[in-house]
Amino acid sequence: MAAATAAVFALLMASALAGAAAGGDIVHHDDEAPKIPGCSNDFILVKVQSWVNGKEDDEYVGVGARFGPQIVSKEKHANRTRLMLADPIDCCTSPKEKVSGDILLVQRGKCKFTKKAKFAEAAGASGIIIINHVHELYKMVCEKNETDLDINIPAVLLPRDAGFALHTVLTSGNSVSVQQYSPDRPVVDTAEVFLWLMAVGTVLCASYWSAWSAREALCEQEKLLKDGREVLLNVENGGSSGMIYINVASAIMFVVVASCFLIMLYKMMSSWFVELLVVIFCIGGVEGLQTCLVALLSRWFRAASESFFKVPFFGAVSYLTLAVSPFCIVFAVLWAVHRHFTYAWIGQDILGIALIITVIQIVRVPNLKVGSVLLSCAFFYDIFWVFVSKRWFHESVMIVVARGDKTDEDGVPMLLKIPRMFDPWGGYSIIGFGDILLPGLLVAFALRYDWAAKKSLQTGYFLWSMVAYGSGLLITYVALNLMDGHGQPALLYIVPFTLGALISLGWKRGELWNLWSKGEPERVCPHHMHMQPQPKTGPVDPSSC
Template sequence: MELKTVLFLAFVLFTVLCSSPAYAGDIVHQDPLAPRKPGCMNNFVLVKIPTLVDGVEGDEFVGVGARFGPTLESKEKHANHTRLTLADPPDCCSKPKNKLTGEVILVHRGNCSFTTKANVAEAAGATAILIINNRTELFKMVCEANETDIDIEIPAVMLPQDAGASLEESIRNKSAVSVQLYSPKRPLVDVAEVFLWLMAVGTILGASYWSAWSAREAAIEQDKLLKDASNDLLTTDGTGSTGVVDINTTSAILFVVVASCFLVMLYKLMSRWFIEILVVLFCIGGVEGLQTCLVALLSSFRWFEHAAQSFVKLPFFGAVSYLTIAVSPCCIALAVVWAVCRRDSFAWIGQDILGIALIITVLQIIRVPNLKVGTVLLSCAFLYDIFWVFVSKWWFHESVMIVVARGGKSGEDGIPMLLKIPRMYDPWGGYSIIGFGDIILPGLLVAFSLRYDWLSKKNLRAGYFLWAMIAYGLGLLITYVALNLMDGHGQPALLYIVPFTLGTFLTLGRKRGDLKHLWTRGEPERPCPHIQLQPSQ
């Protein structure tokens, strides 16, 4: 019972953290507070600025393009290396004292408008202007409200303070500095999103079959006991004997409250030390999940049957099989290696292995008993996801869910409770990610559909599992379509997944006349469950 309790708490913990399926930094920014006008119509795009210092490749910086000026090149090979020079005066609010012959001019923010600086630089012969912000973050350069007839023919890019200081120092040290300015476009579809989609769908598929197989085996075992013993000595509650925790309506509703409180706590307390705590919790859950999956998998082979059925009593842990003792060091070693190397480029592999194992184990142990509970749970999660991704911006001035998913200001590359794959063909890099909740919550309903199909002896086409899986896959696919249409802004996956999966289930149940049994009992009436539970061919 202790293990089930820990896993249930882990389920609540890991599913509330984030649900944005992909976030790799916004490339194109929209800003309704900065209205467009003739000559000031550009999107705010990120700009790559590779440098050459004395002919040697230097640092590469990232800036943001202004609302005004021409559109930048999208490919590096079309962007010329141009010499960089300092403005004199530094603010470039008046005609520079030094004569420019096609250089890029580096100026400081302040004392006059951005368009004034650009006009002065253009008149002096500059081919582009880099404006150093007075803060470490980027700032969107817009036109003044009273400005008209804006006609600026050179690109203007805002640099963060530290990048500008580095370039300025190199020039003052008499180094020859040249820069390129280009804004690469993100591909419409990245291979990472395809693999992440397959990973999420495959995880639910495997977890559903394991859950249905376990339910069938438990029911067959119970039927055997019914033949050999009096009904008075048996209980119909499968939880105590099978290690399964059924969610009820109250806990489904309570989920939103607990999840919201926990998310706000993460948002407020997010720091490096807090990330370390989350890493430890993730490792514990990942080790438990991977260990459970490996023991279940190896137990199906006859070479390991004896080790799986032989037990030794250990302090605190109780009776533990020899097979569990054998696989535990491997699981612990993987978790430790991932925790130590989690900032390395290959660490996502270990994180995904531990995460998938944990998700599968949770879907095996935590179950939705009927469609009523599933509807309440997913409906609450649907509202929760939308609120903390979109609506929370009104109170916190930023999306709480996305900030938590990125790791806030902790200096870490996001929290560990995510499946992630690097964006392989994206010039901006980053990861496509999906939160555990976007797999576990709809996965509970999909797993329930397969258990119902097996109990009612339905084939794939006449059952609900196939359609639930298709609905989940389509919902996740639509999420990625929306993600690309929104220029990389994080999207609440459950906004799209829940209507597809839950809507499909409810519609089919009503059409087939099974809705009453699905809603209340969660299983058909079966006089001989040990016969009915055999899956159809």
């Protein structure tokens, strides 16, 4: 189980995805076009509801221009207006015929957005809808030297697919009318609140399971020592049986491997590749869900959990595991088959949370030094692939992978998601597994240290690291809303909070050296025993006295 989970760990690190805004994908090319008088609107998404021959048809999403009047926010205040094709279609010269209050549909190109709007307004149009030549939505801005910006009709840019759909209906001789409005988003997104609770709750549960299993293993070893028996520790990578302890080198390598995997995701992103990721996710989800269910049910079915038999290729397997496995496999398969349904996010979150909890319980940070290296590398990893990667790839690699561009999917499955049920724009609030898992490893370490040192919640480190993680994640969502929906690297905010809290408290309490290098409290051995050298990584060995 531990080896299989470790194989998925680099994949999870590559999925430390930034939160993506719902609605249309707006490309920000307005850095050199600041607000000027007559061109100072805030950019807003606009709903364009259409009617064909009097019957309600498709609804499209566009973006409003920086110039012209603001579009109304209430649907009841929006007028249904006839839509006409501009002639010429680019509207870079005066239309051949006058229009009386209609909205003109024009194509982008050959002249400035503001020039198209001026010609349309002069012809009597009440608005202008521009068809973009690509799928994305570009912000319609004004040039620095423009002065004649007295434009009194609204302008909306539609993506290519939506624009050409309207163009096709019009050229077929149909009567088309549209209604444009821009509903306000709620001040507080309830989906983000529940996602925050889900992430914090996952870290909380995983930390207690990790600390409980570490204490159980230690108590078992101490019991064997008291009975005078020889203890044979099955050490794997410096840890106890079934546990994987990270060192500095592996922490750095995880980020390097994750970066390579992210580039591969970006370059090879396609429908078949997403299908492959779904299979990998299902394998990890089955193992995680099975491990969590067996751990929970073993309290009531102790006999089944302690009875084993050998299975080819898997070794000793308990009867309880055998009973639970079919359910986990069926659950994952059903999710994979129905993952495009609106309710599929529930199954994805269940599998994802189970996998994260299992990984945090198995993969362990032995001390604060390793945790600092791991989170610091992940900190720069997140910033680089969200912001800096634009310099070389001309787009944010992390955001592209998170959105699932170049595919018909909603992105890679390695994230938790909740639909924005009270948002008129719909969409999902998301968080990548890495934004929960990586800080969770450090929080779990803090709880294991507190229990080994017999510290209370107030005098320990776990409570404050949990508060720091929750605060960092909260700031992430605040930044996401303040930054006009730009994708934000969550670890940019979470890592300073979490690491800063542990390092500051350790330094203030005079325990930073133990936290940093040993990862365990000072232990006093009985006078008749002598100290043996402690391993650099791994759990406390009571036989060291």
